[in-house]
Amino acid sequence: MNIIVCIKQVPNTTDVKIDPVTNTLIREGVESVINPFDAYAIEEAVRLKERCGGKVTVLTMGPPQAENALREALALGCDEAVLVSDRKFAGSDTWATSYTLAAAIRKIGDFDVILCGKQASDGDTAQVGPGISAHLDIPQVTYVKKIEEISGTVAKVERMTEEGYDVVETPLPCLFTVVKEINTPRLPSLKGMMRAKSAKPLKWTAEDIEADPAALGLDGSPTRVIKIFTPEQRKGGEMLKGDTADISKELVELLKDLVI
Amino acid sequence: MASITISLDKCNGCTICLKACPFGAIHMANKKAVIDMAACTLCGACAEVCKFSAIEIKEDSGQKKDLTAYRDVWVFCEQKKCVVQSISFELLGEGRKLADKLGVKLCAVILGSGIEALAEELAERGADRIYLVDHPALKSFQDEPYTEVLVKLAEEYKPEAILCGATTIGRSLVSRVAIKINAGLTADCTELDIDLKERLLLQTRPAFGGNIMATIITPNHRPQMATVRHKVMQEAGIEKGRKAEVIKKSYPEEVFKSRTRLLDIVEEIGETVNLSEADIIVSGGRGMGGKEGLALVGELAKALGGAVGASRSAVDADWIPYSHQVGQTGKTVCPKLYIACGISGQIQHLIGMQSAKVIVAINKDPDAPIFKIATYGIVGDVFDIVPALTKEFKRVLKK
Numbered sequence: 145m146n147i148i149v150c151i152k153q154v155p156n157t158t159d160v161k162i163d164p165v166t167n168t169l170i171r172e173g174v175e176s177v178i179n180p181f182d183a184y185a186i187e188e189a190v191r192l193k194e195r196c197g198g199k200v201t202v203l204t205m206g207p208p209q210a211e212n213a214l215r216e217a218l219a220l221g222c223d224e225a226v227l228v229s230d231r232k233f234a235g236s237d238t239w240a241t242s243y244t245l246a247a248a249i250r251k252i253g254d255f256d257v258i259l260c261g262k263q264a265s266d267g268d269t270a271q272v273g274p275g276i277s278a279h280l281d282i283p284q285v286t287y288v289k290k291i292e293e294i295s296g297t298v299a300k301v302e303r304m305t306e307e308g309y310d311v312v313e314t315p316l317p318c319l320f321t322v323v324k325e326i327n328t329p330r331l332p333s334l335k336g337m338m339r340a341k342s343a344k345p346l347k348w349t350a351e352d353i354e355a356d357p358a359a360l361g362l363d364g365s366p367t368r369v370i371k372i373f374t375p376e377q378r379k380g381g382e383m384l385k386g387d388t389a390d391i392s393k394e395l396v397e398l399l400k401d402l403v404i
Numbered sequence: 405m406a407s408i409t410i411s412l413d414k415c416n417g418c419t420i421c422l423k424a425c426p427f428g429a430i431h432m433a434n435k436k437a438v439i440d441m442a443a444c445t446l447c448g449a450c451a452e453v454c455k456f457s458a459i460e461i462k463e464d465s466g467q468k469k470d471l472t473a474y475r476d477v478w479v480f481c482e483q484k485k486c487v488v489q490s491i492s493f494e495l496l497g498e499g500r501k502l503a504d505k506l507g508v509k510l511c512a513v514i515l516g517s518g519i520e521a522l523a524e525e526l527a528e529r530g531a532d533r534i535y536l537v538d539h540p541a542l543k544s545f546q547d548e549p550y551t552e553v554l555v556k557l558a559e560e561y562k563p564e565a566i567l568c569g570a571t572t573i574g575r576s577l578v579s580r581v582a583i584k585i586n587a588g589l590t591a592d593c594t595e596l597d598i599d600l601k602e603r604l605l606l607q608t609r610p611a612f613g614g615n616i617m618a619t620i621i622t623p624n625h626r627p628q629m630a631t632v633r634h635k636v637m638q639e640a641g642i643e644k645g646r647k648a649e650v651i652k653k654s655y656p657e658e659v660f661k662s663r664t665r666l667l668d669i670v671e672e673i674g675e676t677v678n679l680s681e682a683d684i685i686v687s688g689g690r691g692m693g694g695k696e697g698l699a700l701v702g703e704l705a706k707a708l709g710g711a712v713g714a715s716r717s718a719v720d721a722d723w724i725p726y727s728h729q730v731g732q733t734g735k736t737v738c739p740k741l742y743i744a745c746g747i748s749g750q751i752q753h754l755i756g757m758q759s760a761k762v763i764v765a766i767n768k769d770p771d772a773p774i775f776k777i778a779t780y781g782i783v784g785d786v787f788d789i790v791p792a793l794t795k796e797f798k799r800v801l802k803k
């Protein structure tokens with residue numbers, strides 16, 4: 145079974161801080177990490193390989209330093225890594241990002257399953273996974289919390305919904321986006337880390353993936369960000385004081401209109 | 405290929421752009437702003453703030469397209485088991501305002517099986533026209549047939565905007581539709597407005613886990629598509645007897661084909677309300693000490709008719725299923741009231757709940773970060789306070 149897992153390098157949210165004076169995002173010293181949801185996608189890919197045999201290719205589109213994320217994925221058990229990187233990709237919205245990733249996946253060629261995270265912690269759109277499957281015209285199942293059964297040609301999975309879950313059967317190849325509940329990611333193994341160190345990820349440019357230049361980057365993106373601002377920071381309010389009985393009475397009084 | 409340049413003549417070194425860049429791509433050299441091309445994503449935030457027009461972003465935009473054929477605001481209305489979901493009423497409420505500003509019709513799209521009766525309800529909620537497709541294959545949501553039908557409708561009737569809920573269904577569906585019809589799609593909006601001059605939908609949304617807000621437009625593609633966060637927009641009111649034009653469409657069988665097959669729909673949320681729908685949420689964290697402690701949270705939630713949430717620590721300790729987790733890797737909720745019991749308030753938890761209208765925090769540590777955002781804070785022992793609150797609420801609510 146050939147598995148492709150798409151990962152994105154994002155700024156570590158624990159480090160994202162707002163400058164209280166200028167009310168802007170402080171990015172200095174912010175470390176880049178693998179998008180938290182993608183850790184589950186990597187783990188699921190490696191488990192599928194352990195279950196069915198085959199190989200896992202990890203794919204990212206990003207600046208040259210995104211190679212670090214790929215090495216981390218290799219240490220976690222992925223077999224091959226592809227970095228698509230080109231100045232032409234700058235300014236990609238989700239349309240252009242999923243176009244570019246779909247083109248790279250076509251070049252990788254043979255695949256049965258594509259795994260993505262539910263969403264990225266920076267852009268936060270959850271649109272790239274379904275975008276890739278639409279570009280490739282393959283079926284998709286989003287918010288997958290369990291792959292119940294999988295063989296060479298079909299899979300049965302559970303898709304999380306607001307009320308519970310759907311059980312869905314799909315032919316392969318198919319794209320899944322996964323949620324946290326699907327597994328508990330392992331730590332990198334020593335062997336994996338050694339291998340990752342010496343591995344050489346493939347590096348592809350826009351030309352390598354035979355992409356239409358008009359569909360790339362800002363030019364290929366229907367949306368435009370016209371303004372970025374920090375929301376007003378929520379301020380702490382009142383601290384209630386007194387003994388338990390007083391506090392309960394006071395709070396219930398304050399909230400009465402809200403709860404009735 | 406698009407490019408960005410800073411004019412050395414115009415730049416006066418004020419450093420405003422440097423602070424505006426969400427990607428840390430600008431630094432100062434010789435009192436002039438310099439852009440690191442490897443880090444810049446061409447997002448345009450710097451050009452927007454430079455008061456000296458020193459930053460220019462050039463695009464290879466082809467010809468300006470004629471977009472005048474696109475009219476009307478559409479709302480994709482979700483139904484489950486033939487019940488219109490409340491998010492649809494919120495979208496109709498917001499869509500009404502946008503359509504009025506643009507001077508166009510508000511249209512509802514509804515897909516399902518045996519749903520003809522729902523048209524009346526949508527008309528009463530303000531839709532001027534309803535596109536209704538009734539077919540057994542559309543009974544429950546499935547990505548492919550829903551996508552095909554929405555694509556067909558949009559291609560034939562050419563709306564200028566399509567709104568859809570940022571729900572599991574909405575996000576899966578329109579992400580796929582937007583690619584097929586070459587449209588721009590803005591995710592999870594919390595504010596929408598119209599730029600009348602350009603007839604543009606101004607879409608504002610949180611990103612970076614709510615740490616920043618971005619306003620996004622789709623200048624040269626139609627329809628302009630957006631998913632909208634649940635519980636943010638006001639529901640449309642009901643106007644009894646209001647009528648709308650209903651357009652029933654049918655399509656050849658192949659349009660309804662699905663490669664995936666829905667085998668079963670399992671509903672798990674038994675005793676309490678669905679978190680994302682809940683107006684009141686009581687959440688417990690590690691401070692609740694265990695399953696028994698968390699039961700106190702459940703009792704308070706029950707007394708208030710609310711849902712139970714949890715921090716990741718409580719979920720990881722197996723005190724409660726993951727479906728209750730609030731936060732970055734759990735659910736984003738937006739209730740009227742959020743009561744956090746024994747939760748410290750780490751950023752990953754706050755991301756999921758900080759847009760609640762009123763936040764109450766109960767924690768024994770006066771320095772717990774949760775107090776920085778709580779509307780009302782109580783320093784004390786949860787085992788003391790939570791049962792007392794339950795009792796007091798029960799007493800008052802009985803009246």
Ligand SMILES: Cc1cc2nc3c(=O)[nH]c(=O)nc-3n(C[C@H](O)[C@H](O)[C@H](O)COP(=O)(O)OP(=O)(O)OC[C@H]3O[C@@H](n4cnc5c(N)ncnc54)[C@H](O)[C@@H]3O)c2cc1C
Binds near residue numbers: 206259262272367620
């Ligand atoms: C503030 C801000 C707001 C934005 N809002 C929008 C918007 O509303 N609409 C829009 O179209 N664009 C938007 N963008 C652009 C968008 O962030 C980028 O297109 C980004 O490349 C992908 O989107 P995402 O981060 O939301 O990923 P998501 O769609 O949330 O990511 C889902 C999954 O797709 C895969 N994936 C995503 N990106 C990559 C990648 N580069 N390489 C490999 N796999 C990947 C991963 O598996 C990931 O878990 C916004 C950008 C910013 C800075």
Ligand SMILES: Cc1cc2nc3c(=O)[nH]c(=O)nc-3n(C[C@H](O)[C@H](O)[C@H](O)COP(=O)(O)OP(=O)(O)OC[C@H]3O[C@@H](n4cnc5c(N)ncnc54)[C@H](O)[C@@H]3O)c2cc1C
Binds near residue numbers: 690717718756767784
């Ligand atoms: C990538 C990533 C994603 C994450 N996603 C999420 C997420 O989605 N949701 C989430 O919640 N977390 C998430 N986390 C974890 C998050 O960082 C915190 O670890 C977690 O929220 C802490 O949970 P807690 O507040 O219950 O526990 P703690 O931080 O241990 O806090 C317990 C609190 O209870 C108080 N307390 C103890 N006993 C009592 C008592 N008797 N009476 C009153 N107060 C008491 C303590 O003072 C303390 O403040 C994520 C972390 C990472 C790295």
Ligand code: SF4
Binds near residue numbers: 414416422454455
């Ligand atoms: S905001 Fe404009 S003038 Fe100020 S440093 Fe940046 S480019 Fe120069």
Ligand code: SF4
Binds near residue numbers: 425426430439446451
């Ligand atoms: S376009 Fe955006 S990413 Fe590039 S330098 Fe300006 S603000 Fe930074």
